[in-house]
Amino acid sequence: MENEKWKDEVLNSLEGIQRAQPDPNLYAQIRAKVVAGSMQVVRRPYLALAAACLTLLVIANVQAMRQSPVHTTQSSIYVVDNANFSLYR
């Protein structure tokens, strides 16, 4: 019986509780985070543009390599004479 009364007292111990207050400087920290976040958002389009340019450059290079024929020594107009280090047509 006494135990139950004690439990009631514990369960009711939050009656009349006042709200706890955060640190007065907390908003300054939040503002700093928000500003840092906004700057990241501004930087992102430039990053995306740079990434897109790089991708285009790589694709263009790959295409160029595919289209241009590879010259073999047989089709070359110059033949090297290894013994004399001279060129013959």
Next chain:
Amino acid sequence: MHPLLHQELLTKIAQGSESALAELYAEFSTRVFNTAIGYLQNTGEAEEVTQDVFVKIFQSAARFEGKSSVSTWIYRIAVNQSLDRLNHRKRQKRFGLMVSFFKGDSLEQKIEVPHFDHPGVVLERKENARLLFQTIETLPEQQKTAFILSFVEDLPRQEVAEVMQISLKAVESLLQRAKANLRIRLDDFHPDRRI
């Protein structure tokens, strides 16, 4: 402040207004902080969660659809961020226990029981409130949320239901179960049973 003014503030925040965020902070910071403190029982961590909540509000104000009041929406963010932080803490604790197990340390030393004195509790009830917070910590998530919003944050049951997105009846049932569980757990703390 009128709920419509809250919506106006949120619209301005969505457009990037920092002064509107400052106004909304002045209106809701104590409620957010107090909710977080109910879950985390640690003022430092509750302040970190309060920061995260307002940064989130700034980032997602444009996505507010107005299906609930701004107050309900903010409470929902505060509850979710607090639960995320609690889960993160649990994971860290588990990792710590594993590390200490492999190091061969005593596990008992690593399990800390929080002793939290809520700064807003009346002086003569402080000891009982400390015990209550210790036992709240052991409740399942849903019961904990219903209990904290109802008794620490003192929200009307209807608003608790809206924050939790459940019916009023479900909130009352959760509170009944929470109280029954707290009574069972309080048995371990009764003055006659303590060594």
